[in-house]
Amino acid sequence: MAMGVGLTVLRQGVVFGTTALRRRMLVSLEINNKDRSYEWFLPWMAQQTAKASHAGPRSAPWTRSHQLSVETTVEQRKNGSSSIFFKLVAGPGIHYFKYRGAWMQVKRERETRSMQLMSGVPWETVTLTTLSRDRKLFPELLAEARDMAMKGHEGKLVIHTAWGTEWKPFGQPRRKRPLQSVVLEPGKAETIENDIKAFLERRQWYADRGIPYRRGYLLYGPPGSGKTSFIQALAGSLSYDICLLNLSERGLGDDKLNHLLSNAPERSFVLIEDVDAAFNKRVQTSEDGYQSSVTFSGFLNALDGVASGEERIIFMTTNHVERLDPALIRPGRVDMAELIDDATxxxxxxxxxxxxxxxxxxxxxxxxxxxxxxxxxxxxxxxxxxxxxxxxxxxxxxxxxxxxxxxxxxxxxxxxxxxxxxx
Structure with a gap:
């Protein structure tokens, strides 16, 4: 009996000692799939594993992972064609690797009993564990993963579309179009570019005077005059992205619209094309007769109402400016309206x-x-x-x-x- 009691005490002591040792000597970093760094870390880990595999077992600082997941991206074009891209990343489970001389454990867990409400994607968590003395490597690792992800977008334009209440990148990043490649009427491009640059440089000026820091532009003119092309080129020139907003999207209501406009990604233009077609007598209808839940008053409030967001730039385009309601294009909602006409x-x-x-x-x-x-x-x-x-x-x-x-x-x-x- 005494021996049994002694073994029990010894076992509990080992458990407590191990737990205390882990708490004192180990540190963990949790990354969930709602955080931007989650999208950066998994491709970075996959790339490092691939490099290790090609370098050979003696020089490889990574262990070869036998649990992989595939991420498929489909780019659908308007003409019916599409491109499909595959990306292999570390799958759910436990993986080990060595980073700058320090061994780390990666544990990827997936919660299958609950899903994200809008996208239906399961909640996932990646936990990195290493010795406490090496905790300073976490920021360096994440910075390296971020730089690798940003390098793929360097010199390119990212188009975002609304996915529920969130903005998601649409397709692959696109090569930036030179601003001078869009031929507009002499002085027109310079006028718009100078105005937006002046706006970007006057953030404190707006704050000191209590003016909401936002700017609205309307480009109007016949089809094919270069309105959208100019906006894309201007965004690329300023290293901005474009958030494409479709007011006729099914399921888009006033609350979601306000949320999207208030939470647009940093350094991005919100582009609303053919705004004249979105509302017919202040009632929004789509081409097939579907009536959306976005109201005209809700749209106006999202642009400059009490609950509307700040630090944003909105571009609207139309082929028929005469069809727009005067309430939509008044100053404060449209700060600059420019005609982009046929060829001179x-x-x-x-x-x-x-x-x-x-x-x-x-x-x-x-x-x-x-x-x-x-x-x-x-x-x-x-x-x-x-x-x-x-x-x-x-x-x-x-x-x-x-x-x-x-x-x-x-x-x-x-x-x-x-x-x-x-x-």
Whole structure:
């Protein structure tokens, strides 16, 4: 009996001693899948494991993981085509690796009994454990994972779309479009760019005067004039992302709209395209007749109401500015409205020169010949404008892409259409 009691006491002592030793000598870091670093750490861990596998067992600081999960990304395009990408990451379970001379344990746990309400994704947690003396390595590891994730987006534009009440990246990051590649009427691009830069530099000025720190822009004009292209190029120029908001999305209500606008990702433009089509007599309807729960008053309150968020930039586009309710485009909701019109003679000339000019011999024309053809196109646009006919920049660009210089000039007249004078 005495021996049994002694063994029991010894066992409990070992358990308590081990627990105390773990508390004193070990430190753990928990990362759940609601945190941004969760998306950074798993790909970083997968990449380090892959490097270790290629380097061979002697030089590999990582142990090879036998529990993997696949993350599939599908990029669906409007023309029906799609691209599918696979990414292998560490699966649920326990993994070990060595980072900068310190061994760490990674435990990935998945809660299958409860799911995230909007996305249906199970809650997950990754726990990193190492010796207490090596706790300083956690920030360095996370910074390395962050830099690896950001490097993939360097020099690219990220498009976000609304997923329930959250913003999620849509598809792969896109290459930034140079701002000068969008040919607008002389001075138009500079006016908008200077205004937004002045806004970004006056945060404290707004705070000192108690003015909500937000800015709204409306770009209006005929289809194909370059409104959306300019916004994308401007976002890339300022290293901003774009949050694409569809007011006709099913399930989008006033409360969700307000939440989305108040929680847009940092350094991003909120883009609302074809805002004139969203509301018909202040009632929102979609093309198939579905009536959404977003009300016109709710939309206005989300833009500048008491509960509306700050530190945001909203761009709206429309092809029919005359259809917009005056309450929507009043100052405070739309701080700058700019007409992005059809091609002017100077715009057509510059676009032509960009397509066919440059180094002699590349297009089979000398620079002098390109200049003469540009002059002819400029005169043609002037003549057509006198009789009330216009051509969009998108139509000219489509023609220049598939035709040589002389053929393009000959076919240009077929693109002109009679357009009502814009307001």
């Amino acid at each position: 003679p100077l715009q057509a000339r510059e676009l032509f020169a960009r397509f066919y000019g440059g180094v002699e011999g590349v297009t089979g024309l000398s620079n002098a010949e390109v200049k003469n053809l540009s002059d002819d196109l400029e005169k043609m646009v002037q003549e057509e404008m006198i009789v009330g006919k216009r051509v969009s920049m998108a139509a000219l660009q489509g023609l220049f892409i598939r035709s040589d210089a002389r053929e393009a000039l000959t076919s240009c007249r077929d693109l002109f259409v009679t357009r009502r004078t814009p307001l």
